[in-house]
Amino acid sequence: MVTTWRDGEIDHLQLPEADVEILPGVRWGKFDEFFTPAFWVSRSWIDGENSPHLDYSIGRSLREEIAACLLGGHGMPAEVGVAAFHRMRDRGLLNGTSPLNEIENALTEPMIIGKRQVRYRYPHTKSRFLAAAMQKLNAEPAPIHSPLELRSWLLTFSGIGPKTASWITRNTMHSDDVAILDIHIIRAGLLMGLFSPKHSIQRDYFDMETQLVAFARAAGVSLSRFDSIIWCYMRQMNQMVTNALATVA
Amino acid sequence: MSGSGGGSGRIGVGGAGSAVEGGSSPDDCGSLVVETTLNSPVSAVVASLKKGEKLLVEIHIGAGGVNSLVAKNAAGQTAGSLTPPSLIKILKCIENGFQYVAVVLNDAAGGVVRVRIQGQ
Numbered sequence: 001m002v003t004t005w006r007d008g009e010i011d012h013l014q015l016p017e018a019d020v021e022i023l024p025g026v027r028w029g030k031f032d033e034f035f036t037p038a039f040w041v042s043r044s045w046i047d048g049e050n051s052p053h054l055d056y057s058i059g060r061s062l063r064e065e066i067a068a069c070l071l072g073g074h075g076m077p078a079e080v081g082v083a084a085f086h087r088m089r090d091r092g093l094l095n096g097t098s099p100l101n102e103i104e105n106a107l108t109e110p111m112i113i114g115k116r117q118v119r120y121r122y123p124h125t126k127s128r129f130l131a132a133a134m135q136k137l138n139a140e141p142a143p144i145h146s147p148l149e150l151r152s153w154l155l156t157f158s159g160i161g162p163k164t165a166s167w168i169t170r171n172t173m174h175s176d177d178v179a180i181l182d183i184h185i186i187r188a189g190l191l192m193g194l195f196s197p198k199h200s201i202q203r204d205y206f207d208m209e210t211q212l213v214a215f216a217r218a219a220g221v222s223l224s225r226f227d228s229i230i231w232c233y234m235r236q237m238n239q240m241v242t243n244a245l246a247t248v249a
Numbered sequence: 250m251s252g253s254g255g256g257s258g259r260i261g262v263g264g265a266g267s268a269v270e271g272g273s274s275p276d277d278c279g280s281l282v283v284e285t286t287l288n289s290p291v292s293a294v295v296a297s298l299k300k301g302e303k304l305l306v307e308i309h310i311g312a313g314g315v316n317s318l319v320a321k322n323a324a325g326q327t328a329g330s331l332t333p334p335s336l337i338k339i340l341k342c343i344e345n346g347f348q349y350v351a352v353v354l355n356d357a358a359g360g361v362v363r364v365r366i367q368g369q
Binding site: 002003004005010030031032033034042043046047048232233236237239240243244246247 | 284285286288289311313314315316317318330331332333334336337340341344361363
């Protein structure tokens with residue numbers, strides 16, 4: 001049983017025994033051993049509803065979220081993508097009518113992050129993706145009645161693959177039906193035994209997503225919330241994650 | 250795992266530009282005080298704990314490289330595990346050389362042991 005001290009009293013969470021399977025072939029593990037399924041479920045419970053880990057939306061609308069997510073990823077530090085998005089928004093370049101060269105120039109100009117001057121990677125390619133996406137939003141109604149339909153629609157955008165489409169969908173609709181399979185979530189899935197080293201994200205994205213959705217349902221947690229907590233921990237426990245991954249066959 | 254590289258890039262505004270739980274600078278580490286409970290208590294060790302006793306907080310590396318955060322008595326015996334709300338921050342501070350103790354806050358007889366994690 002997990003206990004924690006919350007609001008001046010002891011709170012309890014009963015989890016299944018460590019050797020019980022949460023899904024076929026995936027055991028709960030011990031909640032106090034890092035990176036087990038039980039660890040993640042207990043972290044979600046301990047950190048509670050007010051956790052800063054749950055504040056994941058970047059933009060204030062679908063349009064802004066598409067721009068923010070499209071400008072992130074591809075191995076660049078998260079802060080650079082967010083800075084690029086803020087610049088586009090602050091300069092009014094997300095209306096779908098701004099000239100392409102203005103968008104590209106804005107992405108090419110150096111950005112100040114902290115005390116460092118950094119350059120945005122791929123300004124040429126990303127400015128084209130962004131301009132096309134903003135134009136498409138002006139031309140087509142977004143299917144915002146269904147998370148899976150929204151994601152399918154986003155997959156028709158140039159430069160948006162399953163991960164980015166799922167990221168936008170989660171951030172705007174808080175959906176538990178999609179998984180954002182980035183490096184941190186994939187590593188967490190490997191350490192839990194949910195994914196296999198033989199999985200290929202290009203080939204198996206939706207199979208891996210199905211597994212993660214099933215896992216969250218079996219654990220009784222919201223995937224959107226769960227994903228966000230796992231991501232924050234995995235990102236910051238980098239050295240321990242690397243050491244633990246070395247033991248995964 | 251093939252094709253899983255490429256980093257992430259996503260971030261929530263709550264944590265944009267910084268570690269979500271804050272940094273692990275000496276000031277951040279030194280000011281951290283958190284009350285929590287002792288989990289997975291080792292009854293033989295817990296039975297002899299006294300209110301006010303200081304337990305050493307350590308990252309335990311077990312079989313297969315599995316890690317946990319534990320509290321040990323002066324004899325080096327593990328009293329139980331720690332799963333505090335500020336787990337990441339504590340881990341990062343310990344990795345950076347900071348040391349914490351868990352001060353026992355109640356008499357343990359039969360119940361849950363409460364501790365306060367603070368700088369040594």
